[in-house]
Amino acid sequence: MRAMLRWAHADLRTHRGEALFLVAATAGIVASLLLATALFGYATNPWQRVFTQSRGAHVWIHTGPTADTGRLAALDGVDALAGPYRTATTTVASRGARAGAELRATDGGQPPTGRPLMTSGRWLDPATPGGVVLEAGLARALWAEPGDRLTVAERTVTVLGVAETAERRYRPGERPGTIWALPGAVPLDRTGGQVVGLRLADPGDTDYTVQRAVTTLGAGAVSDVSTWQQARGEAQGDTRLLGQVLGLFGLGALIAAALAVFGAIATRVRGHLRDISVLKAVGFTPGQVVRIFLVQHLAFAVLGAALAVLLVRTLGARLPGRPGDAVRVWQGLPGHLPALLLIPAGAVLFIGAATCLAAWRAGRVPPVPVLPAAAAPGGGLSGAARKALGLRVPPALVLGWHRAFGRGRRAPAAIGRLALPLLLITVALGAWTTIERFDSRPEQLGLAAALTARPDGTLTDRDATALLRAHRQVTAAHPGLEVAALVPGQTGTIALRGLGTRERPYPYSIAEGRPARGPDEAVAGQGLLDLLGARVGDWVRLTVAGHPQVLHIVGRSIEPENGGRVISTSLDTLRENDPGLRPSLYQLQLRPGADPRAVGDELADASSGRLDVREVSSPADRLSALRGVVAGLIAVLALIGLTELSTAIGGTVRDGERDLLALKAIGLSPRQITTVTLTATGCTALAAALLGTALGVPLALWLVDHEAHATGVGAGIAHAPPPLQLLALVAAAVAGAVALAALPAARATRHRLADTLSAVA
Incomplete structure (x- = not known):
């Protein structure tokens, strides 16, 4: 044993740089795999924790104010109902920031199903009739905390608390945030409706249950359907992509490192033929020679893996951005310690397996070297x-x-x-x-517009268009609107977008097929095609507020938002079914080099606050x-x-x-x-x-x-x-x-x- 250790020590002194590279590479690989695991856990478990603790609903259905939602409790497979809650759509303002919101009327007690989880502050109190509770995503967008005062539906309210929910999260310009308020604070107006949550005995029956629920209520009564799969997917979002990228490259790097170790030992065996022969001549057995090389390189792998675990444990939570948040959350999950041990052990064993073959060759070297x-x-x-x-x-x-x-x-x-x-x-x-x-x-990736402008209702279409196009940096202002539509089979809702006119079409990024030019023509995202099992060239029938809309998909567009579950046509096509439709937004294209934030501020000032102008969110930000x-x-x-x-x-x-x-x-x-x-x-x-x-x-x-x-x-x-x-x-x-x-x-x-x-x- 002493002779083996002395030879290994001499070899290490001769090849210090190679040993250092092996240790550093192993540490980097194991750290990548540990971060990938942390990101996967961060992507899935926070939402699952909220869903479990809040006894969340698997399906949320928005209906008109007169729908008899109580009949849904009798459906097979429905375990419990959350609500129904009376709702109203409005705009909330705080410190110059504005956001779309859904006011949800509830009493002072928390519901047993689909209850919000308080993260700060307290729940509604009948003693404070002007108090509200904000969804966490909406609170972040408004920079609001308990004690702040907001303007909601032309009334001033006080934020009592902030809560997490397992429902689909707030997205600026796409999905309103939720504000829980006492019934007296929710106005009875034309934006009113109801929302009801269904908790199912078997989550796998979600699509079937949704179809039966829509049939029971009537397609005309249902305005929006969201499921727990959609909420979980949005919660995971790009964090899951980070985990997949890290995992893929971590495994690839692990294979590359194993091959590097194999090549290092094989080359070292060829360079030490005389030394190995001398070892055998003085009495070393082939097994002892194999163990010298195997133990030496396993020691490098163990040292690198231990270094990676130490770095992730001590410095992982200090990483900037989402990786640091992921490590902090992961360290509090039950499976944290087993993963922290099993992943480095698996990497060491994998490298050891590659080492065995090369070390076995060293054991076959004859006692007399051959030229x-x-x-x-x-x-x-x-x-x-x-x-x-x-x-x-x-x-x-x-x-x-x-x-x-x-x-x-x-x-x-x-x-x-x-x-x-x-x-x-x-x-x-x-x-x-x-x-x-x-x-x-x-513009090549589905983001031709840099800004989205939403009028507050006091501006006419002509005035809004003239105001937007008068700005020197705006090259085009495409009017449009986006509504929720039921897909065939009525198992969920997708985004139906009418944008641009036939004279001035919106420049979609077409990856397959051609742009929509004629009547009833549309382009769809990949997520929608997968959901419907459709292809370019098919006709699809959608239901919008109880009215059918038949569209011919002539192209596939790049759709970075809403998981690609978007079908887009011209505003003229939507007006053929409802001539009274008014555009609810304008997509603005700017001159090259223009500053979107500065242009947005100038437009908001020029409209005296009647335009809510925001930058279009880019996947590059996430x-x-x-x-x-x-x-x-x-x-x-x-x-x-x-x-x-x-x-x-x-x-x-x-x-x-x-x-x-x-x-x-x-x-x-x-x-x-x-x-x-x-x-x-x-x-x-x-x-x-x-x-x-x-x-x-x-x-x-x-x-x-x-x-x-x-x-x-x-x-x-x-x-x-x-x-x-x-x-x-x-x-x-x-x-x-x-x-x-x-x-x-x-x-x-x-x-x-x-x-x-x-x-x-």
Whole structure:
């Protein structure tokens, strides 16, 4: 045992850099997997916690004020009802901020089903008739806290508390927030209605129960339906995407690290044939030799995994943005400690499995070393190499090329191992480029408008259009409206959008088919096509406020909002069924370089507050944390690539030591011998970089489009990294390889003849 430890210690002192790279790469990989687990837990468990503690309803149905919702309690599978609650749609204002809200009348006691969970303040109190409780998302949008005063429906109210709910969350301009108030504070006007929640005995029967509920009430009485799956999906949102990205790259990096460890041990075995033979000659068994290599590299893996656990435990909660929030929430979940132990253990075992095969080869080394065949540098030169020498190509370059690609199966294996982290880096750059396009080219990704303007009802259509188009920075103001529509089968609601006119159509981003131009033509998002099982060219029948709307889907548009469950047509098409429809919003296109925030402030001032102008939310805002994640992944993959490069350089230098006498015999100077090694290393890195980028670009496009399709946005948003970026990656790989190899190659040429003879003996 002492001899084994002394040999391992001597080997570690000789290869400190390689050991450091292995430890750092393992730490980065395990940390990525732990963060991925934290993000998955953060995406799912907070909503599940709220749903369980509030005894949430699986279905929420909005109806007209006269619908007999009490009949829903008799439906099979309905376990309990939440409400019905009388509602009114209004606007709430606080500190200059405005938001759409749904006032919900309830008494002073909390309901047993679908009850809000108080996060601050207190619940409604009949002793305070002017008090309200805000949904947490709405409170954040208004910067409101308990004790603040708000303007709701032209009345001043006091915020008593803020509560979480398992219902679908507030989205500016898309879905109003919820305000709970006493019945006397909810006005009886034309915006009034009812909302009722259904808690089901079997959540799997949600679609069937919704269909029966709509049939019972009548399609004309139902204005909106939302389910627990939609609420959970919105709560998970882009955090789930972050977890998927981290998990995917973490597993890919783990495979790359395992291959790097395998290559490191295999190369080390070839470089230590004489030492291994001496160990066997003095009595070491093959099993002991295997254990030396296995235990040494398992120690590196354990050290890296322990370092990752320590970093995540101590610094994970301090990470900026969503990853830090995810770690804080994850650390309070029941499955936190098992995951913190099982993930590092699994990574160590995976690396150990790759180590076993390479270490087993070390055990098969014979006690008497065998000189490798074709040791001479010129032996077996290819016809192309001989022809290059005949063309007076410098011999150092030709011999370097031959050393890189003339080593049988070892050359493709080294290139493949180095190409894998470069491939993953290319995929990461593809994800980064796609995110950047939401900022640089939003019009190509379904975000042609920069601002959304909503009149308060006192402006006529003509006045609003004239006011908006008069601004020098506004190039187009497209009138429109968005309503909830029941899908065929009446199992849920989707967004039906009428935007633009046939004379001035809205510039949708069409990924398939063509834009909607004629009567009854529409374009749909991928989420809607998947929901209906429809394709471009199909006709669909929707129900809007009890009236049928038949549309011909002529194209698929990129829809980054509402999970892609959007069907869009012109405002003229919707007016054919209801000529009295007025636009409720205007989508504004601005001149290139215009500041949306400044333009919005100027329009709001010009309208004397009669226009609520907001910036269009971009997925790039919600995916901003992904940039930091991608940068961290690239750093981890670069460490793995450096580990593999150090292995390849070590093998090339050791091969050069065997050839040193022959190279000097044919008249090569020390500088030319160094050039042979640098050329061999550079050629290997160049081949790996070209292979990694060539395979990484199509893989990046496929992965991004596949994820976009799965989230409802739709394929067609992926974009390959710029050619200059790929060229910089290839150049960095080659330059880094040559720079790392320069010092070892120069040292090898200064070896004494006795050292060189012993290396080949």
